[in-house]
Amino acid sequence: MTDTASLLLNWYDKHHRILPWRITPAEQARGMAPDPYRVWLSEVMLQQTTVEAVKAYFNKFTSQWPDISALAGASQDDILRAWAGLGYYSRARNLKACADKIMAGHGGVFPRELAGLRALPGIGDYTAAAIAAIAFNLPHAVVDGNVERVVSRLFCLTTPLPAAKAEIRIRTQGITPAERPGDFAQSMMDLGATICTPKRPSCFLCPLNEHCLALKNDEPQRLPLKAPKAEKPLRTGMAFVAISENSRVYLQKRPEKGLLGGMSEVPNYFAPGADKADLSRAPFATDWRYQGDITHVFTHFTLVLAIYRADNLPEHSDTGGWWVAVDKLKGEALPTVIKKAVAQVLPTAFNNTERKPADRNA
DNA sequence: TAAACGTGGTC
DNA sequence: TGACCAAGTTT
Incomplete structure (x- = not known):
């Protein structure tokens, strides 16, 4: 084992984070083993997503679906409803596809080989x-x-990402130990998350500070270098909150692929440079009233939607959608941008109605 | 290879 | 306060 691996594992034994999906070194010593289902679920949820955001979703999913068989028994719509708000919804669609494939093609057991894992939907090189x-x-x-x-800094690699990925992988493989590779991987991630942070790394606390070439040669906070990002364009459009005579809201389902694929929505339209007052874009003709704009920032564009409202509509059923009571909207597979649009018209629709025990007698 | 793909938190 | 960032994958 390299010095690096040894130092890092010793650091991890003392300073590892406690996380709902993690088996600690002490628990492993007592014979507990990680559950591949929980490892997989957490890794997919953590793709481009913060630990804090994932915790509640991980607990909800594992309570509702404790194993791969239970998850495979759920519908895609069930899973999208539970995933709503976490983002990158192709992950949820692939989660279902992966569970189905493991049940149908692998006897309900995760493959142990890298190639077998890599071939499953939603599992790339990292996962x-x-x-x-x-x-x-x-x-x-x-x-x-x-x-x-961490590796860019440790070896002072100055090739910008993503071109540096190949060399980073080789360097990482070179320090990955045959013993405790799982803890080693998690120690690298914990170090990056808590010590070797992007902006102001705490090098004085780092177990690798005497080995770090970036610290020796340079300012580690400059690394890794990254290729410049494309500018974020603006798209504009309209969203339509239709409320029936029974105080229900009109929803429809998005196409299965692409942006917010498979999720539910209120009718809307947007495009680069689109008119925000073109009522021919409404799902049906009625007395639409303008309720102000909302802005939502996606990864690759900014969206400004003009919100329109109509009331006391008959609950027609000939336009492909359905009507949902306001107090049931929380349970629908609505992405955050659509919740914002609805909340512009119905500000309390997504309020948490759960009360903490202490509040009950207040 | 580069673009598509969400959201919420931070400084 | 806008830009950057977070346990990436797919096409």
Whole structure:
């Protein structure tokens, strides 16, 4: 084992984070083993998503669907409803497809080989290696954004990302130990998340500070270098909140693929440079009233929607959608941008009505 | 290879 | 306060 791996594992034994999906080194010593289902679920949820955002969703999913069989028994719509708000909804669609494939093609058991994992929907290079290392203790190089940052600094690699990925992978493989590769992978990610942070790294606390070439040669916070990002264009449009004579809201389903694929929505239209007052874009003709704009920032564009409202509509059923009571909207598969649009008209629609015990007598 | 694909938090 | 960032994958 390299000095680096040894130092990092010792640091991890003392300073590892406690996370709902994690088996700690002490628990492993007592014979507990990671559940591949929980490792997989957490890794998919954590793709481009913060630990804090994932915790509640992970707990909800594992309560509702404790194993791969239970998850495969759920419908895609069930899963999208539970995933709503977490973003990158293709992950939820692939989660269902992956569960189905494991049940139908692998006897309900996760493959242990990297290639078998890599072939499953929603599992790419990172997630395949992470599952193999964490769940099966196989010494694969697990390279996520944290590891890219740690390794770039440790070896002072000055090629900008993403071109540097190949070299980072080789360097990571070179320091990955045959013993405890799962803990090693998690130690690299914990180090990146808590010490070797993007902006002001705490190098004085770092177990690798005497080995870090960026710290020796340079300012580590400058690394990794990254290629410049494309500018974010603006799209404009309209969203239509239709309320029936029974105080229900009109929803429809988005196409299965692409932006917010498979999720539910209120009728809307947007495009670069689109008119925000073109009522021919409404799902049906009625007395639409303008309620102000909302702005929502996606990864690759900014969206400004003019919100329109109509009331006391008959609950027609000939336009492909359905009507949902306001107090049931929380349970629908609505992405955040659509919740914003609805909340512009119905500000309390998504309020948390749960009360903490202490509030009950207040 | 580059673009599509969400959201919420931080400084 | 807008830009950047977070355990990436797919096409």
